[in-house]
Every structure is written in C-alpha cells, then in structure tokens.
Amino acid sequence: MPEPTPTAPKKTNRIGLEPQPYRGGKTTLCAGCGHNAISERIIDAFYEMGVDPAQVVKLSGIGCSSKSPAYFLGAAHGFNAVHGRMPSVATGAVLANRRLIAIGVSGDGDTGAIGIGQFVHAMRRNIPMIYIIEDNGCYGLTKGQFSPTADLGSTLKTGVINDLPPLDTCALAIELGASFVARSFSGDKKQLLSILKASLSHRGMCMIDIISPCVTFNDHEGSTKSYAYAKDHDEPLGELNFVPFFEDISVEYDPGTTREVTMHDGSKLLLKKVAEDYDPTDKLAAISLIHETVRRGEFPTGILYIEPDKDDFVTLLDLTAEPLNTLPLDRIRPSREALDEIMESLR
Amino acid sequence: MATSAGAAHEAADQPATRRIVNDFSIQVATVNGSGSQTANLVLLRSLFQMGVPVSGKNMFPSNIAGLPTWFTIRANKDGYIARKKEVDFLVAMNPETAKEDVLSLHPGQAVLYDEPLKLNALRTDLIFYPVPFDRIVAEVCKDAKLRRLVKNMIYDGVLSRLLGVDMAQMEQALRKQLGKKLKAVELNLGALKAGHAFAAEHLIKQDPYYIEPMDRTAGMILVEGNAAGALGSMMAGVTVVAWYPITPSSSLPETLIAYMRKYRVDKTTGKATFAIVQAEDEIASIGMVIGAGWAGARAMTSTAGPGISLMSEFAGLAYYAEVPGVVFDIQRVGPSTGLPTRTAQGDMLTTATLSHGDTKQILLIPASVEECYTMAIDAFDLAERFQTLVFVMSDLDLGMNTWMSRAFPYPEKPIDRGKLLDAASLRRLGEWGRYQDVDGDGIPYRTVPGDGMAAYFTRGSGHNTKGQYSERPDDYVQNMERLARKFETARSHVPRPDVEDAAGAEIGIVGYGTSHWAIDECRHQLARESEVRTGYLRLRAYPFTEELSAFVDRYERIYVVEQNRDAQMAMLMRMEMRPDQIAKVRSVLHYNGLPIDARSVTDDILVQEGLKARTEVHADVISAGMHAGGE
Ligand SMILES: Cc1ncc(C[n+]2csc(CCOP(=O)(O)OP(=O)(O)O)c2C)c(N)n1
Numbered sequence: 001m002p003e004p005t006p007t008a009p010k011k012t013n014r015i016g017l018e019p020q021p022y023r024g025g026k027t028t029l030c031a032g033c034g035h036n037a038i039s040e041r042i043i044d045a046f047y048e049m050g051v052d053p054a055q056v057v058k059l060s061g062i063g064c065s066s067k068s069p070a071y072f073l074g075a076a077h078g079f080n081a082v083h084g085r086m087p088s089v090a091t092g093a094v095l096a097n098r099r100l101i102a103i104g105v106s107g108d109g110d111t112g113a114i115g116i117g118q119f120v121h122a123m124r125r126n127i128p129m130i131y132i133i134e135d136n137g138c139y140g141l142t143k144g145q146f147s148p149t150a151d152l153g154s155t156l157k158t159g160v161i162n163d164l165p166p167l168d169t170c171a172l173a174i175e176l177g178a179s180f181v182a183r184s185f186s187g188d189k190k191q192l193l194s195i196l197k198a199s200l201s202h203r204g205m206c207m208i209d210i211i212s213p214c215v216t217f218n219d220h221e222g223s224t225k226s227y228a229y230a231k232d233h234d235e236p237l238g239e240l241n242f243v244p245f246f247e248d249i250s251v252e253y254d255p256g257t258t259r260e261v262t263m264h265d266g267s268k269l270l271l272k273k274v275a276e277d278y279d280p281t282d283k284l285a286a287i288s289l290i291h292e293t294v295r296r297g298e299f300p301t302g303i304l305y306i307e308p309d310k311d312d313f314v315t316l317l318d319l320t321a322e323p324l325n326t327l328p329l330d331r332i333r334p335s336r337e338a339l340d341e342i343m344e345s346l347r
Numbered sequence: 348m349a350t351s352a353g354a355a356h357e358a359a360d361q362p363a364t365r366r367i368v369n370d371f372s373i374q375v376a377t378v379n380g381s382g383s384q385t386a387n388l389v390l391l392r393s394l395f396q397m398g399v400p401v402s403g404k405n406m407f408p409s410n411i412a413g414l415p416t417w418f419t420i421r422a423n424k425d426g427y428i429a430r431k432k433e434v435d436f437l438v439a440m441n442p443e444t445a446k447e448d449v450l451s452l453h454p455g456q457a458v459l460y461d462e463p464l465k466l467n468a469l470r471t472d473l474i475f476y477p478v479p480f481d482r483i484v485a486e487v488c489k490d491a492k493l494r495r496l497v498k499n500m501i502y503d504g505v506l507s508r509l510l511g512v513d514m515a516q517m518e519q520a521l522r523k524q525l526g527k528k529l530k531a532v533e534l535n536l537g538a539l540k541a542g543h544a545f546a547a548e549h550l551i552k553q554d555p556y557y558i559e560p561m562d563r564t565a566g567m568i569l570v571e572g573n574a575a576g577a578l579g580s581m582m583a584g585v586t587v588v589a590w591y592p593i594t595p596s597s598s599l600p601e602t603l604i605a606y607m608r609k610y611r612v613d614k615t616t617g618k619a620t621f622a623i624v625q626a627e628d629e630i631a632s633i634g635m636v637i638g639a640g641w642a643g644a645r646a647m648t649s650t651a652g653p654g655i656s657l658m659s660e661f662a663g664l665a666y667y668a669e670v671p672g673v674v675f676d677i678q679r680v681g682p683s684t685g686l687p688t689r690t691a692q693g694d695m696l697t698t699a700t701l702s703h704g705d706t707k708q709i710l711l712i713p714a715s716v717e718e719c720y721t722m723a724i725d726a727f728d729l730a731e732r733f734q735t736l737v738f739v740m741s742d743l744d745l746g747m748n749t750w751m752s753r754a755f756p757y758p759e760k761p762i763d764r765g766k767l768l769d770a771a772s773l774r775r776l777g778e779w780g781r782y783q784d785v786d787g788d789g790i791p792y793r794t795v796p797g798d799g800m801a802a803y804f805t806r807g808s809g810h811n812t813k814g815q816y817s818e819r820p821d822d823y824v825q826n827m828e829r830l831a832r833k834f835e836t837a838r839s840h841v842p843r844p845d846v847e848d849a850a851g852a853e854i855g856i857v858g859y860g861t862s863h864w865a866i867d868e869c870r871h872q873l874a875r876e877s878e879v880r881t882g883y884l885r886l887r888a889y890p891f892t893e894e895l896s897a898f899v900d901r902y903e904r905i906y907v908v909e910q911n912r913d914a915q916m917a918m919l920m921r922m923e924m925r926p927d928q929i930a931k932v933r934s935v936l937h938y939n940g941l942p943i944d945a946r947s948v949t950d951d952i953l954v955q956e957g958l959k960a961r962t963e964v965h966a967d968v969i970s971a972g973m974h975a976g977g978e
C-alpha cells in the first residue's frame with residue numbers, strides 16, 4: 001500500500017482565503033507591458049492585506065490599461081466602462097454601497113485626455129477609492145499616439161513631434177483635493193506594493209500614478225516612460241514602509257530617520273530616510289517637490305501627499321451607515337401619511 | 348371647497364350684452380423678473396378654489412430678467428385645459444410687446460392695460476380697460492423699491508372685480524402662495540384690494556366674461572409635472588440621484604431634494620437614506636446612475652435634450668451591459684440650444700434609439716402630472732425588471748407648468764427588483780451565467796457587488812453568456828438576439844395605451860404626452876362643429892404594445908399628432924408597420940415652441956380631410972420675435 005502523501009497546508013491569508021480568488025484571467029496585453037506587473041502587485045497587496053474580493057469593485061475606462069481589471073481579483077465584480085468615464089461609474093457604485101472597496105484603473109489617455117473632467121471632479125470630491133493611472137505616455141490600444149503625459153519633444157514612429165508639455169496628474173490631484181497621492185514605477189515591486197497596501201488603509205481618494213512602459217509603442221530611448229529611463233531617473237522619497245494596523249508595529253522603525261503618518265484605520269505609514277525632511281502631509285511641499293524634480297528631468301516616487309483625516313464624499317453626504325442599495329422598502333418609501341400630507345399641501 | 352355666490356352677483360350687476368361663463372382665456376403679458384408669477388398663480392389658484400377647471404401656461408424667455416413673458420390662464424367649464432389659441436382677455440403690462448399683442452387680438456376681445464401705454468388708440472374694435480398702475484401702487488405701497496413687486500397684484504384685483512372672482516378666494520390663494528411671508532402678504536393684499544376698488548369705481552364692465560363657482564375641482568391638487576415626477580421618484584424608493592442643471596429639468600431634482608430632506612432622512616439617526624449629487628455634466632450624471640444601478644441602487648437623473656445627446660454613449664453601455672437606471676427627459680425645443688424655455692416633443696426618435704449600434708430604449712410617456720408620478724414609479728420597476736435605462740419623456744409644458752390633478756394614489760405594489768440572483772434561484776438554475784436567458788424572456792439574472800453571490804465582469808465590449816470578453820460572431824449574434832427578445836418581452840410590461848374607439852368612424856388619432864389635452868378637445872370640436880367622429884389612441888410607452896397595430900387596422904386614416912417637425916413618433920411606428928398600415932398614416936405637427944392647442948389640430952385635420960382650406964387657418968398669437976440668451 002502506498003503511503004498516503006501528507007497534503008501540504010494550503011497557503012491562506014489573514015481572512016483565510018487562498019491566492020486563487022485574487023488572481024484574474026490570463027492577460028491579453030503584450031508580454032513585458034508594465035500594466036501586467038501592476039496587476040500582479042494589486043493581487044499581492046489585496047491578498048496580503050486580506051481584503052475580501054467579494055467586497056471589492058474594480059472599474060476602468062477604455063485602453064490597454066483599462067483591460068487589466070480582468071486580470072486581477074477574479075472573485076470581485078468588475079466594470080469596464082466607457083473611455084474616460086470610470087470615475088463617475090465608481091462614484092455611483094460607492095454611493096450605492098458605501099462598504100464596497102473600489103479600485104479604478106485608467107490610462108494616461110483615459111484620464112489625462114478624454115477623462116480629465118471626471119478626474120478633476122473625482123479628486124475634488126475625494127471619492128473613497130483607489131484610482132490608478134497606468135501611465136505610459138501614449139495611447140497603447142489605438143497604437144501609439146501621444147497622450148497628454150507624453151514628453152515634450154518626443155517623436156512618434158511617423159516622425160511627428162510632440163510640442164506640448166505633459167500634464168502632471170500627481171500635482172493636479174494634490175491641487176484638486178485628493179487625500180492620498182502617490183507615484184511609482186511598475187518595475188519597482190517593493191515600493192509599489194507598499195503604496196498599494198497603504199492605499200487600502202486610507203479612506204478617501206488614493207490617486208496613484210504608476211509609470212508603466214508601453215513596450216510596443218513607447219519604450220524607446222529618451223522616453224521618460226521607458227524602462228531604462230524610469231530606472232535611472234526615479235527619485236524615491238526614501239524607503240517607504242507600510243505597517244497595517246493588524247501587524248505588530250513596534251519592531252519596524254527607528255524614529256530618528258523615519259517620518260510616521262498614522263492612517264485612518266490606525267495603520268502606520270513610515271517614510272525612512274526621507275530626502276530633506278520631506279513631510280507628506282504638507283501640500284505646498286508636495287507640489288514644489290514635484291515641480292523641482294520634474295525640472296531636473298526626474299520624477300519623485302513614493303507617497304507624495306497624504307491627508308489622513310480629510311472627509312471623503314460619502315461622509316460629506318451624511319449617508320446612513322447601511323448601504324443604500326439594500327435599505328428595506330419601509331426606509332425608502334415614505335408612509336401613506338407622508339403622501340397625504342404632501343397632497344394636502346398641494347390643495 | 349369654499350365658494351361664494353356673492354362674487355358672481357357683484358359683477359353681474361354691471362352691463363354686459365352676452366355672458367360667457369367659465370369658458371375663456373386670459374393672457375398676461377409682462378417682462379420676466381417683474382414678480383408677475385405670484386399674481387398669475389394667485390389668479391389661477393383662485394379659479395381653482397372656486398371649482399372651475401383651469402390651466403396656466405407660462406411662456407417665458409431664456410433669460411433672468413427684462414424680456415417679454417406671457418402667462419395664459421384658461422378657465423373651461425368642460426374641463427378642457429389645453430392652451431387656447433385665441434386670447435379672450437389680454438392684460439398688457441409690457442410696453443415692448445403691447446402693440447403687437449393688441450394688434451393680434453380678434454375683434455371684441457378685452458384689453459386691460461397700463462394707462463400710459465395708450466393702447467386704446469390702436470384699435471376701435473376691442474374693449475379697453477385703462478388702469479393707472481403706478482398711481483394706484485404709489486398709494487398702497489409707501490416703499491418705492493417694493494412697488495415693482497406688488498404692482499402686478501393690482502391687475503388681479505381689477506380682474507377679480509371685472510370677472511367676478513371672489514375676493515375672499517383671491518386672498519386665500521394669495522396667502523397660500525406666499526406662505527409665511529407676512530409682510531409680503533400685507534403688501535400684496537393692499538394692492539389686490541386697491542385694484543378691486545379702482546375697478547369698482549372707475550371701470551364699466553363691457554366684456555362678456557364671467558367666473559362663477561362650480562364644483563369640478565373638489566379634492567384636486569395643483570402641481571407641476573416636475574414636482575410630480577420628483578414625488579413619484581421618492582415614492583419609488585430612489586436612493587442615488589445625479590443631475591446637472593438645465594431648463595426645463597432642474598426643478599425636478601430641486602424639488603426632489605426638498606422632499607427627500609423632509610421625508611427621507613432617518614428620524615432616529617438624522618442620516619440620509621439617499622445620495623444626491625450635482626454632477627459636473629450630464630455624462631457624469633448618467634455615469635453615476637449607471638454605477639449606482641449596477642451596484643444595486645435605484646438611481647436616476649433628469650435632463651433635457653442637450654443632456655440626452657451627451658448621455659448617448661453611456662446609454663448604449665447600459666443597454667448592452669444591461670444596467671438599470673431612470674432618466675427623465677423634460678423635452679424642450681431643439682436642435683442644439685434651440686428654444687431652451689419652450690416646449691416640444693422633439694427627443695422621441697433620438698431617445699428611442701439612443702446611442703450607436705443597434706440600441707433600443709424603453710420610453711414612458713406621461714401626459715398628465717398624475718402620470719409623471721405613476722410613471723416615475725413604473726420606471727424604476729421596469730428599469731430593474733429589464734436591467735436597462737428607462738426614459739420618462741416629459742416636456743416643458745408638463746414639467747414646468749401648473750396643472751390640476753386628482754390627488755396621487757399611494758403605490759400599492761411592492762417594488763420590483765427584477766431578477767436578482769439569490770441562493771434559491773441559483774439552486775433552481777443550477778449554473779449561472781450573467782447573460783444567459785434561462786427563462787426564455789431574454790432577461791438574464793444579475794448579481795450585485797457585495798451581495799455574496801458570484802461576481803461577473805461588466806463590459807460594453809462583446810461578451811458571451813458568462814460575461815466573458817468575446818469577439819466570436821455567434822456569441823455576438825446570440826446576445827443581440829436575446830436583447831431583441833428582451834425588448835419584445837418589454838412590450839407586454841410597459842403601460843398600455845389609452846384607447847377610445849368611435850364605432851363607424853374613419854379617422855383614428857394617435858397622440859402622446861401633452862398633445863393629449865389638445866387632441867381631447869380637438870375631437871370634441873371635430874364632432875360638434877364638423878360632425879367628424881374620431882377614434883383615439885394615446886400612446887404611453889415605447890416599445891409599442893399590440894393595441895397600436897389593432898387600432899390602426901380599425902380606421903381608414905390615422906393622424907399622428909405630435910410636437911416636432913419630423914413626425915418622430917410616426918417614424919417609429921412605421922418601423923414596425925405593414926405597408927397597408929403605413930399607407931394610412933398622416934401627421935399633424937405643431938412645433939413653434941408653444942404648447943399645442945386644439946384649434947390647430949382640428950384645423951389641420953380638417954384641411955387634410957379636404958373639409959377646410961389652408962388659407963382659412965389662423966397662425967398662433969404669440970408671434971413677437973424674442974431674443975433668447977443662450978444656455
Ligand atoms: C469615445 C471614444 N473615443 C476613442 C476611443 C478609442 N480609444 C480606445 S483606448 C484609447 C486610448 C487609450 O490610451 P490610454 O488611456 O493611455 O491607455 P493605454 O492603452 O495606453 O493603456 C482610445 C483613444 C474610444 N474607445 N472611445
């Protein structure tokens with residue numbers, strides 16, 4: 001009789017789920033596309049933080065980047081909306097059910113061009129969601145045209161030169177009222193994972209611009225959104241560490257060289273060896289940092305700005321604690337007496 | 348209802364050759380921003396309180412102050428409350444339009460005017476009542492700054508005396524209109540009485556028009572269609588509202604906000620059971636509605652034509668990805684900005700097929716304020732039942748004007764959330780696919796995020812029955828055919844038309860929305876004046892139900908009456924008709940921005956029937972050129 005092989009204990013996370021529900025369908029994006037690496041980090045972050053996929057909604061606009069919600073968190077409801085309008089759909093969803101954890105994925109074209117209006121107002125409203133821009137400086141899905149984050153002076157394969165300056169979505173988001181603004185690089189596994197985990201502890205708009213090279217149309221030399229350039233010119237704000245509130249905080253940090261931010265849920269965000277005593281809760285400092293580094297042809301990465309206690313849109317609307325979508329009839333249909341009273345007032 | 352017999356006597360003791368009782372129209376010509384709305388509504392309400400069927404129509408400019416405005420009040424003992432084309436009694440307060448207004452009157456009609464305008468010099472075949480408004484107002488209102496606001500109340504006082512409208516009713520209406528603003532009540536009351544006293548002392552009644560108490564409004568209410576739509580939405584249990592301001596829709600969400608704050612804030616916690624967002628534009632509005640509907644909320648927006656155009660792309664997504672939501676379209680005159688403060692039924696065709704590709708949308712078409720209310724409730728149920736947008740096609744005339752109505756009934760049906768997958772239905776189905784037609788009616792089961800049931804991926808791109816991305820020709824065709832099947836199912840669920848047959852009649856009239864009121868009266872005119880009998884079918888929804896085809900078969904000639912240039916509904920009808928049916932269809936079109944009136948419809952039908960010459964037909968009275976500020 002063969003020995004029964006002992007079954008290895010299954011790997012599970014904090015809430016007892018295996019990795020499977022966090023994975024998605026097989027990607028159809030180009031091999032090496034930065035967007036794929038981002039999907040993997042999203043899977044890791046949600047798994048490690050023990051977020052229940054059944055409570056997650058993943059939304060997107062249109063573009064290669066916007067296809068990616070199909071490739072992570074298969075057990076979550078997904079919504080691939082229309083080009084540039086993901087923010088409004090996400091807004092509606094979180095109003096319908098305030099307990100949902102919303103993650104939106106957009107592209108630099110989807111956000112910076114057709115969707116800039118909805119981007120502006122989503123930031124302004126501080127919608128509680130994670131808003132990722134997979135920023136490759138071009139339109140991938142429509143084959144390489146310039147996007148509004150394309151570098152000034154960059155050249156298309158056809159020889160057309162971009163003579164407009166790029167817009168900076170992080171500077172915009174900070175200015176507009178987002179309460180968590182970060183920038184990272186799809187190739188920086190550790191930093192991106194930290195930022196994503198931190199964003200899951202924040203309540204409010206978490207806008208994360210992730211440089212994500214398009215290997216097919218915009219990975220050439222000189223593009224600031226290429227792998228080579230990003231690796232060389234990425235200026236991290238010191239090492240970023242995030243300690244979720246369910247982990248033991250005490251072991252990790254050394255107060256002398258660390259700036260600590262307490263998140264909404266009690267988690268700690270730690271910025272180690274921060275350049276020039278960078279304070280991520282100082283709005284002006286954040287904006288000038290972006291401008292200064294960009295002038296040097298570099299881009300700062302890390303959590304650029306955070307305002308942990310700012311009211312999000314759901315709070316501002318003073319909604320009842322229960323999700324609106326499941327309120328029972330007697331709470332959403334006024335009584336007979338109420339209607340009678342109204343009718344009387346119209347007589 | 349309190350009525351006064353004394354009122355009629357007071358006026359009756361003055362000389363008048365013939366008496367026309369409770370059957371005439373008053374038109375007040377003023378400039379907007381002059382506070383005339385209060386005076387007009389007080390007059391309207393007084394007649395209503397006296398039991399006389401009445402309607403009021405405000406024809407206002409797209410501008411905040413200083414441009415011409417006309418308000419027409421029609422009293423009609425038989426209950427015909429469409430706009431009356433002829434003005435019987437003109438109140439000319441606006442120097443800019445006074446001349447043209449007076450010149451367009453028929454002989455024998457009455458003009459009450461601001462004395463310095465000297466309108467009596469213009470014609471000899473009218474009855475003139477000069478009133479020195481400035482002098483009277485100076486006596487009753489010491490504060491010169493307030494005079495402009497109460498001046499209009501004087502014509503109410505004069506009319507009260509001339510027409511025999513009970514002053515007690517006027518006062519009651521004024522108090523109702525101004526509510527708790529006591530100082531304003533005092534001032535206006537003074538002006539009202541001064542007008543009445545002036546008329547009693549200085550004017551001799553020469554016109555034949557009288558108001559006498561009746562009992563045809565007992566228990567009824569006065570309300571605008573937009574308020575009714577808001578009420579219906581609240582009673583339907585709406586929880587998420589996103590909107591962007593636009594005339595003539597804004598008052599719907601604005602009234603809704605007021606009602607929701609009063610009736611939908613949790614008594615114990617003080618928290619809202621609703622979210623209302625003024626969005627950045629109509630694209631965002633419909634996006635929020637779709638996001639909320641997808642996540643299981645009852646969501647709505649309200650807009651007008653320009654907003655409908657902007658919503659087009661999202662409307663296709665909702666159709667194809669099957670997301671519920673309610674959209675009110677309070678139609679105004681297009682194309683483009685068009686006449687933003689004038690009424691039309693001009694969005695029917697666009698909205699029925701709103702968005703690119705093969706899309707078909709469900710439309711509900713209210714004709715009355717009561718239907719604005721009941722159809723709002725129906726719309727939310729249908730949207731969830733069919734997992735699609737439902738458009739409530741109101742218009743400016745219905746939405747912004749004050750209408751009398753029966754009191755609205757409390758909704759007796761529980762709300763219908765449609766096919767939401769739950770554990771029981773899953774057991775029955777065995778396996779679930781988001782876009783699988785398990786019941787043969789084209790309607791699949793859906794899950795909503797957070798409900799603990801299986802997740803799926805919603806997309807506007809091609810998908811198979813499981814919701815997976817697919818470009819396969821067979822998947823595409825099967826899905827589109829199922830959507831068509833679903834639309835077929837909707838035919839038997841949408842509100843059925845109202846049909847009134849006339850045995851032996853050759854003419855059948857088809858109408859919808861506010862055209863109903865003119866058609867109703869036109870049928871009466873045709874029968875009484877020309878002995879032409881007609882059948883009538885009032886459409887209440889798109890897709891059409893089986894009654895329409897049967898109705899067309901029963902008549903020789905079908906007149907489709909609508910308020911647009913291109914016969915939009917007739918076009919939609921033709922898409923589904925047999926050639927022999929198509930050959931019967933004719934159109935009566937009214938699209939000058941004014942609410943359609945019976946006389947225009949009657950004349951048009953008589954002309955097309957060869958019973959009247961085109962040249963005998965008069966044009967509409969309000970022809971003054973207006974300069975609209977764009978919005
Ligand atoms: C209304 C509309 N206009 C244009 C398009 C075509 N389109 C699809 S994706 C895209 C650009 C996507 O670029 P980006 O958001 O940067 O995403 P990427 O593909 O680079 O990840 C465009 C223009 C569309 N889908 N819808």
Ligand code: SF4
Pocket residue numbers: 028029030032033034035064065136140141213214215216217
């Ligand atoms: S075209 Fe560019 S953005 Fe699109 S999948 Fe390929 S690499 Fe990624």
